[in-house]
Amino acid sequence: MLQYRRAAPSAFAAVVRAVLVLLSGALAFTLGAMGVVAIRMARKVVRPAARENDTRIVAFDTQAQTIGLSRTADTELPGRYGLFTTGSEDYIKLGSVLSQSDTEVRRKLLTHVGPDARIWRDAAFSGWYFSRPEELHLPFTPELIGSALGPCPAWLFPAGESTTWVVQVHGRGAARAECLRAVPVFHAAGITSLVVSYRNDGEAPHSRSGTYSLGATEWRDVDAAVGFARRHGAQRIVVMGWSMGGAIALQLALNSAHRDLIVGVILDSPVVDWRVVLDYQAAQVGLPAPVTKLAIAALGAEWGTVLTGASAPIPFRRLDIVSRAAELRQPVLILHSDQDGFVPSDASHALQAARPDLVELEVFTEARHTKLWNYDQERWSRRILAWLRERGLTDEQ
Template sequence: MVESRRAASPQYVVIVKAALAAISMALGAVLALWGGIAVRMARKVVTPAARIPDCRILELDTSAQTITLTRTPDTELAGRYGLFTTGTERYLKLGSVLSETADTVKRKLLTHVGPQARIVRDAAFSGWYYERPEELHLPFSPELVGSALGPCPAWLFPAGEGEIWVIQVHGRGTTRAECLRAVPIFHALGITSLVVSYRNDGEAPRSRSGTYTLGATEWRDVDAAVGFARRRGAKRVIIMGWSMGGAIALQLALNSAHRDLIVGLILDSPVVDWRIVLDYQARLMKLPPAVTRLAITVLGADWATALTGAGAAIPFRRLDVLARSAELRHPILILHSDDDGFVPSDASHDLVVARPDLVELDVFSVARHTKLWNYDQERWTGRITRWLTQRGFVSERVDADR
């Protein structure tokens, strides 16, 4: 009876209400914080990003032509790479690793740097390697591909009889120069290369919102490039996509008005399901799963476009190629590293399981994101050449190593 009277006392009720109010306010604050983080994450996903420094230059030895960088999973990789810098040099080609410690990596400089060079220490490590088409020493012409938004710049590298083409599609936050390293292999095999741009990539026309749709609309600009190839005499077209370019290539294969002309896809480190990628990247940032789910919900909602800055809701179900795997009609070669670090290879493995009749996967274990050519050019080139030969796209193997 004493306990009942206490529970019913006005003072006790006031204390309980105050506690509940405090809990409610704290919960509301947490939800508001998560909501704010989710919106920022959503904006980041669809906003074309500037290149972000991911390492530091610790020493530049212009007499020995070497450079020492902070050690990261990327800077320690074997092979040839690029380094975006600022100062008197904006881009450097890097060669093999000469020495390393627990915290540093010394590499050979393949771009000559003079003693008067002044370079900012913050830099961005890259798999591009080639920055300009002239560096390939192959005949090419600048072209403009007409799209619904306007002319999209492209580079055309003619080869062979001109009947089989490969259209190269770059990834998120990059430009068409990313694709240049693949041109020599196709040229040596007699395949014409068209290296294209698409809306909001900094070279092609800007949409009204200026944001990515993660492949949902970008594929239309690449479809215009397939039409361009048809008008120039192409009888068969292969689409090669890098990272988000892989997502664009897959949407093109599913939706193109020129599906009859497309004969195959080659995908390097591709996005197959954006939800898997966003969940993975959120875990890297140690964000709660609820934040990721909320960010995906925000991106996929019409009502939230004003918050994200996107021109339209992102149709994640339509972009999920695993869910739509039964609709695929073209043979696909995927090259993906299990240590990608940006786009996990899980969905690539799952697509092979879903469509073993069409999809082949060459798994690297140490190559990181879109750096497979850089890490092991011989293996990368050989695998693509074998796939093209086995599919009858080329009649014989040619030494495509440059």
């Protein structure tokens, strides 16, 4: 009888198995690394962070009162801006561009800096311009707005006996001072301004998790401010939101218990759909699309809260106002730059296209994120005033 031997594995088969093992290991490593990066991205989205330095001071001329800055897409633009610094000055106002090279922009100083000043080179470029309410030279009072989490600080700028108020909401990682640029515009229109804070912004109380919900819960603190305005005589309320404050303002317009008082919404560089923003920002830093999708999935899922520290999943569908455009009832004015550089204007365009009967879009070019006032103050102010007048919301003297 013939006997058969089992053939020994060929060298080729051994090589194939080795390659498969290596590929499996590489795939597992890649997926693991992608997961780590995605969770880091998700955490960064919801966790308040300190201001990041994005500008380098390369020269000071205290005699001529000029400053040299590293050239960036922000520092090279015309207009008036601010600069957060460290040392003997913590905030400096910047004027017009005097000259520029491939690497440096020289600007006029609008804050006097003395010859003995000691300022570190790393700084943060800002569109706030005004850093304190006193700089507006308008009467104001500090207020505390009672919210479910505790008292939220606010500034109240009365405009005579006005019964039309504007409630202003700052953006992510910012503070009330971001909104000060708009106060004189509303004051000139006879509109009282209430500039508010909200949970986890560094001024208002912290929530238990201490994380942002990207507008999904913050609007409740602003709703408390609308209630405050109502109790103090407001009969018509305009809500203005900057950046993430735009997302908060839109949630307020859709959900507020005081919707009957809200007669309009003004948005500067707003977040209208967070998924569009996160896709854009991830692409700007070179993250692969699968990483971004995983990060968004983690942010929007219950399992992701364990990894991000958020108190609840982010309701991205509820925060997508383009898909909810049919629910809008108040007229909306959007001011957005197509060269925003941080929050793309795509969703603003889409919202205007979805509700042309209610939404007006003033498109800027070149201006950067929340720096439209800085870039062209006259146009920015004129457009807002015209919109207010068209709706009979001004009480100009």
